[in-house]
Amino acid sequence: MLPDPPASRAKDNPWPQFPRVMKVDYGHAEVQVVHGKDPREYQILSKEFVSNGAGAVKGINTVKVEWTKDDKDRWQMKEIPGTERFFPADLVLLSMGFLGPENDVIKALNVKQDSRTNISTSPGRYCTNIPNVFAAGDCRRGQSLIVWGINEGRQAAREIDLYLMGNTRLPVTGGIERRPLEALEMNHELMQTVSA
Ligand SMILES: Cc1cc2nc3c(=O)[nH]c(=O)nc-3n(C[C@H](O)[C@H](O)[C@H](O)COP(=O)(O)OP(=O)(O)OC[C@H]3O[C@@H](n4cnc5c(N)ncnc54)[C@H](O)[C@@H]3O)c2cc1C
Numbered sequence: 196m197l198p199d200p201p202a203s204r205a206k207d208n209p210w211p212q213f214p215r216v217m218k219v220d221y222g223h224a225e226v227q228v229v230h231g232k233d234p235r236e237y238q239i240l241s242k243e244f245v246s247n248g249a250g251a252v253k254g255i256n257t258v259k260v261e262w263t264k265d266d267k268d269r270w271q272m273k274e275i276p277g278t279e280r281f282f283p284a285d286l287v288l289l290s291m292g293f294l295g296p297e298n299d300v301i302k303a304l305n306v307k308q309d310s311r312t313n314i315s316t317s318p319g320r321y322c323t324n325i326p327n328v329f330a331a332g333d334c335r336r337g338q339s340l341i342v343w344g345i346n347e348g349r350q351a352a353r354e355i356d357l358y359l360m361g362n363t364r365l366p367v368t369g370g371i372e373r374r375p376l377e378a379l380e381m382n383h384e385l386m387q388t389v390s391a
Pocket residue numbers: 297300331332333334338339340341342344
């Protein structure tokens with residue numbers, strides 16, 4: 196819906212801010228070579244998914260929009276008459292970002308959720324308010340990174356092992372196996388012998 200970003204930094208976006216400029220990824224470049232045009236559409240509004248009459252989509256009706264400031268200096272979006280366009284499509288993917296975990300199972304089990312609809316657990320813990328139900332990764336901490344997914348998966352496994360077996364030998368974050376004191380003393384004696 197917004198205009199395309201500028202080719203170089205705008206005045207209100209100086210270094211060291213993240214540059215909000217037009218980026219061309221290899222996928223955009225490939226489409227441009229094959230079809231002669233960058234595939235991205237800006238300042239456009241989806242108005243309606245058009246049915247093929249047999250339960251599937253056949254395209255989208257769109258219209259171009261423009262942004263102007265009102266008398267109170269607030270941006271207003273207006274549809275531009277005469278710019279209506281139909282895009283044929285067999286499949287429409289909605290790219291909307293992370294909107295929280297799917298609710299069906301969470302609601303069915305009455306699992307407690309936080310204000311962003313993620314599954315709620317105590318800090319540093321992975322058990323939920325429902326016995327036998329544990330949560331880890333994006334569904335617990337919100338949209339995040341693979342490393343957190345791996346870390347939380349392992350920590351949750353440890354907590355589950357402890358819960359089921361009463362003890363665990365699964366690794367803990369930052370856990371370092373400590374040498375027994377005798378081994379340290381033996382090492383100290385050995386070093387003294389070597390230096391003598
Ligand atoms: C487009 C995109 C790009 C990303 N790029 C990066 C990146 O470059 N680097 C990075 O570190 N992270 C990236 N991430 C984030 C990363 O993918 C996630 O943080 C990570 O996958 C979270 O792992 P997870 O195991 O918590 O959840 P998920 O990987 O989402 O796994 C959850 C699993 O549960 C399954 N599931 C859901 N409901 C049910 C059910 N009712 N029954 C059974 N199974 C169910 C799902 O099918 C899924 O397989 C990206 C994410 C996206 C969407």
